[in-house]
Amino acid sequence: xxxxxxxxxxVLASATLAVSALALSAIPAQAFxxxxxxxxxxxxxxxxxxxxxxxxxxxxxxxxPSAMQAYFNYVNDNGGVYGRKISLVVKDDAYLPTLAVAKTxxxxxxxxxxxxxxxxxxxxxxxxxxxxxxxxxxxxxxxxNTGYSGFADAKKYPTTxxxxxxxxxxxxxxxxxxxxxxxxxxxGLIYQDDDFGTxxxxxxxxxxxxxxxxxxxxxxxxxxxxxxGWIGKLKAAGAEVVVMFGVxxxxxxxxxxxxxxxxxxxxxxxxxGGDATTLKAVGVPAYVLTGAMGASFLPAPTDTTDxxxxxxxxxxxxxxxxxVFDNNVLVAxxxxxxxxxxxxxxxxNLTHASVMSALENSGSSFASASLSPINYASGVHVGYSGYxxxxxxxxxxxxxxxxxxxxxTTDSGAGAIVKSTFKRPALPxxxxxxx
Amino acid sequence: xxxxxPAAQVxxxxxxxxxxxxxxxxxxxxxxxxxxxxxxxIVDELRVYQGATVAVYVVAISSIILLTGYSGQIxxxxxxxxxxxxxxxxxxxxxxxxxxxxxxxxxxxxxALFGALLGMAAGRLSGPYxxxxxxxxxxxxxxxxxxxxxxxxxxxxxxxVGFPPLSLGQDFTQYKWFFWIAALAALAITWVIFNIxxxxxxxxxxxxxxxxxxxALLGVHVARSKVLAFTISxxxxxxAGALMSMTISLVTPSAFPLSLSFAIxxxxxxxxxxxxxxxIVGAVVLVAIPEVTAALATHLxxxxxxxxxxxxxxxxxxxxxxxxxxxxxxxxxxxxxxKS
Numbered sequence: 001x002x003x004x005x006x007x008x009x010x011v012l013a014s015a016t017l018a019v020s021a022l023a024l025s026a027i028p029a030q031a032f033x034x035x036x037x038x039x040x041x042x043x044x045x046x047x048x049x050x051x052x053x054x055x056x057x058x059x060x061x062x063x064x065p066s067a068m069q070a071y072f073n074y075v076n077d078n079g080g081v082y083g084r085k086i087s088l089v090v091k092d093d094a095y096l097p098t099l100a101v102a103k104t105x106x107x108x109x110x111x112x113x114x115x116x117x118x119x120x121x122x123x124x125x126x127x128x129x130x131x132x133x134x135x136x137x138x139x140x141x142x143x144x145n146t147g148y149s150g151f152a153d154a155k156k157y158p159t160t161x162x163x164x165x166x167x168x169x170x171x172x173x174x175x176x177x178x179x180x181x182x183x184x185x186x187x188g189l190i191y192q193d194d195d196f197g198t199x200x201x202x203x204x205x206x207x208x209x210x211x212x213x214x215x216x217x218x219x220x221x222x223x224x225x226x227x228x229g230w231i232g233k234l235k236a237a238g239a240e241v242v243v244m245f246g247v248x249x250x251x252x253x254x255x256x257x258x259x260x261x262x263x264x265x266x267x268x269x270x271x272x273g274g275d276a277t278t279l280k281a282v283g284v285p286a287y288v289l290t291g292a293m294g295a296s297f298l299p300a301p302t303d304t305t306d307x308x309x310x311x312x313x314x315x316x317x318x319x320x321x322x323x324v325f326d327n328n329v330l331v332a333x334x335x336x337x338x339x340x341x342x343x344x345x346x347x348x349n350l351t352h353a354s355v356m357s358a359l360e361n362s363g364s365s366f367a368s369a370s371l372s373p374i375n376y377a378s379g380v381h382v383g384y385s386g387y388x389x390x391x392x393x394x395x396x397x398x399x400x401x402x403x404x405x406x407x408x409t410t411d412s413g414a415g416a417i418v419k420s421t422f423k424r425p426a427l428p429x430x431x432x433x434x435x
Numbered sequence: 436x437x438x439x440x441p442a443a444q445v446x447x448x449x450x451x452x453x454x455x456x457x458x459x460x461x462x463x464x465x466x467x468x469x470x471x472x473x474x475x476x477i478v479d480e481l482r483v484y485q486g487a488t489v490a491v492y493v494v495a496i497s498s499i500i501l502l503t504g505y506s507g508q509i510x511x512x513x514x515x516x517x518x519x520x521x522x523x524x525x526x527x528x529x530x531x532x533x534x535x536x537x538x539x540x541x542x543x544x545x546x547a548l549f550g551a552l553l554g555m556a557a558g559r560l561s562g563p564y565x566x567x568x569x570x571x572x573x574x575x576x577x578x579x580x581x582x583x584x585x586x587x588x589x590x591x592x593x594x595x596v597g598f599p600p601l602s603l604g605q606d607f608t609q610y611k612w613f614f615w616i617a618a619l620a621a622l623a624i625t626w627v628i629f630n631i632x633x634x635x636x637x638x639x640x641x642x643x644x645x646x647x648x649x650x651a652l653l654g655v656h657v658a659r660s661k662v663l664a665f666t667i668s669x670x671x672x673x674x675a676g677a678l679m680s681m682t683i684s685l686v687t688p689s690a691f692p693l694s695l696s697f698a699i700x701x702x703x704x705x706x707x708x709x710x711x712x713x714x715i716v717g718a719v720v721l722v723a724i725p726e727v728t729a730a731l732a733t734h735l736x737x738x739x740x741x742x743x744x745x746x747x748x749x750x751x752x753x754x755x756x757x758x759x760x761x762x763x764x765x766x767x768x769x770x771x772x773x774k775s
Contacts, residue, residue, distance in 0.1 A: 053743070054743065092742075092743045094743075096589075096687075096689040097589075097590065097591060097685055097687050097689065098591075098683055098685065098687055098689045098690040099689070101683045101684070101685060102683070105481075105484060109479075109480050109481035109484060110481050122590075123589065123590035123591075126590070127590075127591070127593075127683070127684070127685045127687075130593050130595070130684045130685065131683050131684035131685060133609065136609075193588060194588060194589065194590040195590065218581045218588050218589055219588070219589040219590065220589050220689075221581065
């Protein structure tokens with residue numbers, strides 16, 4: 001009965017170890033303070049983000065956290081938000097929902113952040129909403145890096161505030177553009193086979209666009225090899241205009257493979273997968289991108305005549321190690337500026353509730369680089385609603401079609417698509433919000 | 436000359452031994468259950484959540500200990516069996532609306548069934564060939580989910596065990612609920628394995644592990660015995676998979692990477708692969724490693740990229756060191772040293 005004796009002593013040792021480990025860990029529980037909101041002290045506001053820094057979707061998006069922190073550092077150097085300095089805890093989720101859940105748990109339970117800002121990915125955010133359930137915990141989930149229309153449901157996601165126009169809006173506006181400019185052409189579509197892509201299908205249907213060939217791809221499966229399959233199908237169907245509704249690495253694989261297979265089409269890139277510098281970095285030759293079309297709600301990152309772009313480029317040089325200034329950096333700094341205004345609007349006595357009610361009440365008047373209006377209101381948690389179209393020139397710059405930005409707005413339902421008359425608020429003095 | 440006891444007396448002594456062992460075991464499990472219950476009310480939410488993860492790993496590591504430590508078969512594919520359990524549970528929940536305890540039973544049955552089939556193949560293989568076959572399973576199987584719409588692709592399926600019952604109070608968090616379910620399952624399954632290992636099957640497996648030929652001569656049906664071990668181990672792995680998915684409310688291929696299969700084998704080796712109770716130590720180590728490496732990376736000023744890769748490095752190092760210096764696990768080694 002050697003196993004018996006062995007087992008008994010092992011049992012005791014293991015049990016003692018497990019119980020004492022649990023007991024020891026009880027100490028930090030008393031560190032809970034009843035006075036201030038979690039993540040806020042007299043000198044600091046702690047925010048968190050989950051984003052792919054590694055893995056198949058990382059190129060491009062991995063630049064977002066440092067660019068956000070760069071703007072926060074600029075604000076911190078100029079007095080912070082009511083004397084509190086903003087810090088951003090960054091977690092790599094490799095674009096995997098499982099990791100996003102685990103890392104958000106860490107942000108909430110271990111790092112004890114005040115709010116999550118800019119978490120990226122439709123599937124990831126959905127998994128987090130279900131499992132970590134920021135809504136039930138009352139923790140603000142601000143300015144997600146996704147346009148999934150489902151997050152507009154303020155009852156289901158009470159603490160979630162989207163910033164981007166929904167993918168349905170994007171597809172609707174894109175659909176109208178296609179109908180007006182490419183009538184009678186054979187149409188092709190590549191889309192990510194999850195809620196991100198499903199949104200696009202809904203939008204195109206709303207706009208009355210029918211594709212002659214649709215190629216879904218599984219998230220994470222994008223590669224030069226799988227892209228050969230996509231292009232093969234498009235080529236066989238003779239598609240003349242191809243819409244690419246996927247992440248940047250997927251657009252990159254599609255464009256590079258199309259060039260290699262000598263397949264010529266008019267490409268239209270969705271806003272998610274249309275960042276020129278990332279596309280170049282993943283191996284798309286400049287000549288392939290030239291003439292492709294793209295959609296955006298922000299000004300082009302190369303447009304130095306835009307006061308916001310110019311200002312953010314300055315911050316990028318001084319605070320972000322002069323990284324290549326692309327759409328990712330612009331999106332990140334714009335999100336950071338929105339965040340600072342939300343925190344300011346939350347008041348000196350900053351709480352979860354105060355930030356969220358401030359966003360509902362005054363969020364629509366915040367200064368932002370976007371050419372689309374901001375629509376926050378009571379129960380309305382989706383920010384932007386509009387897009388403009390442009391064409392990439394040989395330098396990879398997205399130039400607005402017709403020479404000037406003409407923004408069209410719509411909703412995620414059956415609403416009409418209208419030309420926007422929105423006039424953007426001027427950049428606050430020195431780029432420091434005073435709201 | 437030694438005086439031999441009559442056979443009947445030996446039988447009585449053995450029965451007494453077994454009875455005493457069962458009482459000690461039952462008392463211990465009750466004590467542990469109460470201790471865990473108290474602990475879950477004292478510690479903060481992070482520790483409760485980690486406790487739930489520890490409980491899941493305890494179940495997973497136990498399945499390896501039963502298989503490798505007792506029946507002498509190796510599997511690098513238990514992550515895939517966990518995936519089967521998890522998908523079976525979530526499908527039975529989402530399509531037939533099974534109550535939660537029943538979904539766990541479905542997980543066990545589905546994984547056991549698959550394990551039985553695998554075990555039949557495994558019966559013909561041993562050592563590196565068996566390791567290779569199961570490894571292929573771990574690599575290939577979870578990504579199959581991307582091929583079938585019903586399995587939800589990379590985005591996965593939501594596995595919702597629901598909020599804790601209101602009768603437990605307003606402050607009863609979701610994670611505490613997960614912990615209770617996982618800890619209860621871990622205690623129950625450990626108790627079951629404890630008893631199986633003490634039964635004639637356990638003794639057969641040990642004989643098999645030490646010397647299959649001798650075991651066969653003694654009348655042990657080698658192939659059947661091996662398949663049985665594989666089946667039970669797979670069922671337990673299936674339960675671990677369902678429990679793990681519960682803690683993240685999600686079943687997705689990315690929850691079952693190759694590294695998961697390696698992690699639970701590492702946990703079993705660190706625990707001492709022949710010690711069932713070592714599963715707790717192994718599980719605590721597996722949960723502690725990312726914590727330690729994160730602290731280390733912060734201390735050294737490393738980036739998040741470093742932090743996310745360090746645990747793998749540390750786990751591999753521990754595995755190599757453990758095999759080099761304590762091939763039977765640290766606990767067993769210490770005991771042997773003391774005896775000699």
